[in-house]
Amino acid sequence: MQRVATLLGALLVMAALWPASGLDMSARAQSPIQADGQNPMGARPTADSVNEEFLFKQSPKITGRISIPDGKAANLIQPQGRQYQMFREGWLPWIGALVILGMLAALAAFFLYRGRILTDHSQESGKKILRFNAFERFTHWMTAVCFIILSLSGLNYIFGKRLLMPLIGPDAFGALAQWAKYSHVYLAWPFMLGVIFMVVVWVRDNIPNRIDWEWIKAGGGFIGSKHPHAGRFNAGQKGVFWMVAGFGAAMGATGLMMLFPFAVFDVNGMQVMQVIHSLIGVVFIAGILAHIYIGTLGMKGAYDAMGSGKVDLAWARTHHDLWVEQEQARTASGPQVASHPAPAE
Ligand code: HEM
Structure with missing residues (x-):
């Protein structure tokens, strides 16, 4: 009887101690630091050096010490990377969808309101x-084809994983994304060349002047049926030209920074380049959608100018x-x- 009581007592004591000993062991497993402040690897981290928040306040990133030549590998934690990830995965898809779908909705509403701008046949x-001569048309179409493929492959970076992959499966998406990436990288070159050519051949006719102001005040002929005076390019087209020149230059510069990583900027700088590149990219696409609309569906006879040139x-x-x-x-x-x-x- 006494033996049974002793056994029961021992079991009760073990049961009472069990959770505490479990906690203690897991805590020890998580923290390699011993009671004397040393860890088994020989380092002596102080309480401050293991406080991540404290370190973030001290320095924009946490770096270690390495012996290989690539100094960037010493970068252990880069707090800005978290903000960048929040932008890339959280904000950017929403901003992109809003800007592009917003423009499509605005164009559809404009088409319903105004219909096709026609030139009377009797006129x-x-x-x-x-x-436009042959060189101007070649320049335009080279730039336009590159831009369209760059846009689609660029949008694939933002939306592909979310929208396309569930539809076509990971294998097909992987292959497609790889080709999209190649086309994005290689077609950037003829696109940049096309923008340079456009600036060279058209800048003279795109300098803003007083007539543009009159054109804007008259609503560009889009509102009502009167057509205001215009030179080779009206104020709206000058807007398209300067958008292409400005955004083209910005996309080229930020794209080159990403194409040649760390040539100029560190990882923080490259993230900033990516933010600028993607934000300008979606606005650029929306602007060109409006241009394509007016050059095709929006105005009868406009397409001929870039089609046959006459x-x-x-x-x-x-x-x-x-x-x-x-x-x-x-x-x-x-x-x-x-x-x-x-x-x-
Ligand atoms: C399918 C796509 C496109 C079509 C149908 C199209 C159509 C046209 C047409 C018809 C014109 C001549 C308008 C006139 O008579 O003055 C024009 C001009 C022009 N296009 Fe395009 N275009 C397209 C894509 C692009 C792209 C992607 C860019 C640049 C990224 C671009 C840049 C320009 C510029 C700078 C002009 C001269 C300024 C102006 O007329 O607005 N186009 N385009």
Whole structure:
């Protein structure tokens, strides 16, 4: 009887001590630091050096000591990386979706309100005027094709994992994302060249002047049916030109910084480059969507200017009257292109 009581007592004491000993062991397993402040590896971390928050306040990053030549590898924790991740995974997809879908919705609403801007057939002269020569058209389409592929592959960086991968599966998405990345990296070069060419051939006709202000005040002919005066490019087109020149330069510069990592900036700087690149990128895409709309669906006859390079003289007089006058004065023989019969419709 006494033996049984002793056994029960021992079991009770063990049961009471069990959780405490478990806690103690797990705590010891998590912290390699011994009671004397040393750890088994021989280092002597003080209470401050293991306080992450304290270290963040002291220095923007936590660095260790290394013996390999690549000094960047010593960077253990970079607090800005967390903000960057929050932007990249949290804010950016929302900002991108809002800006791009917002522009599509605005264009759809504008189309419903205004419809297609037409040139009355009876007004067509049957005579054509050369609006863009072969080099200008080559430059435009090289830049445009590159831009479209850069946009799609760029949007894949932001949305692909979320939207495309669940649809086509991880294997197909992996292959596609790899090609998207190659195209993004390689097509950036002809795109940058195209922007440089555009600036060289068109900057002269895109210097803002007083006529642009009048054009803006008149609503650019989009509101109402009157067409304000315009030179070779109206104020809206000048806006597109300067957007392409400015955003093109910014995308090129920030893209090059990412293409050649650590050539100029450290990891913090590269994250800043990525934030600028992606934010300008989505606004650029939205702006070009508006340009594509007006060059195709939005205005009858506009596409011909970049398609064949020639537009109907009456269309040109309606939308770019001052340019037509200038061209006719320059060639002294009216439109530069021989007359064609007006289409029988
Ligand atoms: C499918 C896509 C596109 C179409 C259908 C298109 C159409 C056009 C047309 C019709 C014009 C001549 C307008 C005029 O008569 O003055 C034009 C001009 C121009 N395009 Fe595009 N374009 C496209 C994409 C792009 C892209 C991606 C860029 C640049 C990133 C771009 C930049 C320009 C510039 C700077 C001009 C001269 C300024 C202006 O007219 O707005 N285009 N485009």
